Amino acid sequence: xDKLIELKGIKKVYKVGKVEVHALRGxxxxxxxxxxIAIMGPSGSGKSTLMNIIGCLDTPTEGVYHLEGVPVHEMNxxxxxxxxxxxxxxxxxxxxxxxxxxxxxxxxxxxxYAGVPASRRKxxxxxxxxxxxxxxxxxxxxxxxxxxxxxxVAIARALVNRPSLLLADEPTGNLDSKAxxxxxxxxxxxxxxxxTIILVTHEKYIADHARRxxxxxDGRIIDDTGVAS
Amino acid sequence: xxxxxxxxTFWENFKIAFKSLAANKxxxxxxxLGIVIGVLTIVSVASIISGLNKGFAxxxxxxxxxxxxINKYPWIIMDDWYKYKNRPxxxxxxxxxxxxxxxxxEAVAPTSxxxxxxxxxxxxxxxxxxxxxVYEEKDVENFEIDEGRFFxxxxxxxxxxxxxxxxxxxxxxxxxDDPIGKKIxxxxxxxxxxxxxxxRGNIFGQSLDIDVYVPLGxxxxxxxxxxxxxxxxxxxxxxxxxxxxxxxxxxxRVARALKxxxxxxxxxxxxxxxxxxxxxxxxxxxxxxxxxxxxSLIVGGIxxxxxxxxxxxxxxxxIGIRKAIGAKRSTIVLQFLIESSMLCGVGGxxxxxxxxxxxxxxDKLTPxxxxxxxxSVVGGVIFSSLIGVFFGLYPAAKASKLDPVESLRYE
Ligand SMILES: Nc1ncnc2c1ncn2[C@@H]1O[C@H](COP(=O)(O)OP(=O)(O)OP(=O)(O)O)[C@@H](O)[C@H]1O
Ligand SMILES: [Mg+2]
Numbered sequence: 087x088d089k090l091i092e093l094k095g096i097k098k099v100y101k102v103g104k105v106e107v108h109a110l111r112g113x114x115x116x117x118x119x120x121x122x123i124a125i126m127g128p129s130g131s132g133k134s135t136l137m138n139i140i141g142c143l144d145t146p147t148e149g150v151y152h153l154e155g156v157p158v159h160e161m162n163x164x165x166x167x168x169x170x171x172x173x174x175x176x177x178x179x180x181x182x183x184x185x186x187x188x189x190x191x192x193x194x195x196x197x198x199y200a201g202v203p204a205s206r207r208k209x210x211x212x213x214x215x216x217x218x219x220x221x222x223x224x225x226x227x228x229x230x231x232x233x234x235x236x237x238x239v240a241i242a243r244a245l246v247n248r249p250s251l252l253l254a255d256e257p258t259g260n261l262d263s264k265a266x267x268x269x270x271x272x273x274x275x276x277x278x279x280x281x282t283i284i285l286v287t288h289e290k291y292i293a294d295h296a297r298r299x300x301x302x303x304d305g306r307i308i309d310d311t312g313v314a315s
Numbered sequence: 316x317x318x319x320x321x322x323x324t325f326w327e328n329f330k331i332a333f334k335s336l337a338a339n340k341x342x343x344x345x346x347x348l349g350i351v352i353g354v355l356t357i358v359s360v361a362s363i364i365s366g367l368n369k370g371f372a373x374x375x376x377x378x379x380x381x382x383x384x385i386n387k388y389p390w391i392i393m394d395d396w397y398k399y400k401n402r403p404x405x406x407x408x409x410x411x412x413x414x415x416x417x418x419x420x421e422a423v424a425p426t427s428x429x430x431x432x433x434x435x436x437x438x439x440x441x442x443x444x445x446x447x448x449v450y451e452e453k454d455v456e457n458f459e460i461d462e463g464r465f466f467x468x469x470x471x472x473x474x475x476x477x478x479x480x481x482x483x484x485x486x487x488x489x490x491x492d493d494p495i496g497k498k499i500x501x502x503x504x505x506x507x508x509x510x511x512x513x514x515r516g517n518i519f520g521q522s523l524d525i526d527v528y529v530p531l532g533x534x535x536x537x538x539x540x541x542x543x544x545x546x547x548x549x550x551x552x553x554x555x556x557x558x559x560x561x562x563x564x565x566x567x568r569v570a571r572a573l574k575x576x577x578x579x580x581x582x583x584x585x586x587x588x589x590x591x592x593x594x595x596x597x598x599x600x601x602x603x604x605x606x607x608x609x610x611s612l613i614v615g616g617i618x619x620x621x622x623x624x625x626x627x628x629x630x631x632x633x634i635g636i637r638k639a640i641g642a643k644r645s646t647i648v649l650q651f652l653i654e655s656s657m658l659c660g661v662g663g664x665x666x667x668x669x670x671x672x673x674x675x676x677x678d679k680l681t682p683x684x685x686x687x688x689x690x691s692v693v694g695g696v697i698f699s700s701l702i703g704v705f706f707g708l709y710p711a712a713k714a715s716k717l718d719p720v721e722s723l724r725y726e
Contacts, residue, residue, distance in 0.1 A: 143639055143719045164643045171641020182636045198327045199641040201320025
């Protein structure tokens, strides 16, 4: 199987005044295409830090990161932006939708930055909204949607550029269990359609949706169930 | 594809900027106030000066560029008036002397004026300028006749009681009657109207069409010799104005038998002198207006910068989101630059609209004609947009450098 992600010796050190915070202390992780991974670990263990590095929102202090064989750790700001735009779909705990824009426009946004013309953009975005079951809500603003609906809009936005990798940092963290289950059902479908998914969660029952679970503590991987078959 | 992508990015950012400004209408309009005042000052003054220029061009066209004027006083007195007070009057005899001797002169026409009452039947016009002219007048200035005819040489030399009236005099005294051949009273003396001068328009709110013209000799014989004449000398070759002026000066000094040590006791005026003074004057006005305008543009620009900085802080999370889904630094810079230049451009546009109103008011309420020149409209909007780009640079750069992770955490 193809290696999608290869992390070697990833370290992240934050300097707060004179204190050094070692958020990641050397992570080695290989992810193959089509995997569904859950990352678990106590608060402050470095899950979000790792996700941000995988998602190219942040850069490691040390270590090597290859995405589809390309050395991401050597890239400049504008190349990273392009990776975020084309290769990665990121779903956040707090949705992070533009409050003044309607659902359709929010979903269109990555396509705008990819330079897709308006008419095609609209078609693709509408299709993505259809996948998450919100076709009839495309003109609603985030404030006019429930939490679960907002997160589904965010998932549609993450999907719209057909990324190689879908990242979700506690996607159900702000949702009640019913809305959470709906979101997880969408991830399940996406996984079955061949998408690669990595999600962070505190909840065992959420993590059980994944096919592989990686445990982190103090910036280190302490347990990895490994690739199933 | 690359260009299409760039265009799409630009256009989408344009829409984003428009929406964000429209969402804060009050803030937008207050912020642009400094820009509005700056551009308004510059465009208004430009419109006044452009109006003045037009009026002045008309005025100047009445004063031939190839005519020298020998007068008792200089047209523009920069120092003390009393220095000129004891100068002797310029006389008809001196005019004849010039006509006889000058080699540069093509035509010499003395003129003189006084104020008088003009009557026709029961209609009375008070304080009207009565100008005495000679037959050569039509050679030294553009003297067009609307109805009737100009004086004949005989009428001038025989000092006949004939008159040519300005266009407005005709309208006021005769209304729909035919004035030609009618008798009017000038200062109680009978004159026959032989012509109506073509309409000339206004200069600085003063009509040029309320003068009455009579032969100079007639003016003298009926109303006395007390006044100084002005001698108008048309120069044959316009490229030799300087030489002609020197020659006239020489002959005037000869006519007056001035000793070499004595200063001139007359003045030789010309269009160029007026033009130069006028240019100095308007240059001063322009400088002042640009000073005030530039100052308020800078103040306005700093206001824009300030509000853009506030906006960057307020929208930290939005910037984080945009970067997280693939907006490059350059795209964020573009977004904020478009926004700040649009903000200023709106200010410029408001100012241009206001300046049309201002110039209309100036035109209506003051003697100054004012027209808004096109270049100031286009320039006003473009220039203020550039101000927006300039003062938007720092906030835009700041926005683009925000760290996406940190911005996303911002509440
Ligand atoms: N910007 C930062 N500056 C300084 N320290 C940071 C910064 N971001 C994270 N840290 C520290 O790095 C460590 C890992 O943080 P991280 O957010 O990755 O934890 P997490 O596993 O996602 O926790 P949670 O489950 O609470 O979200 C923590 O100790 C945190 O305090
Ligand atoms: Mg976290």
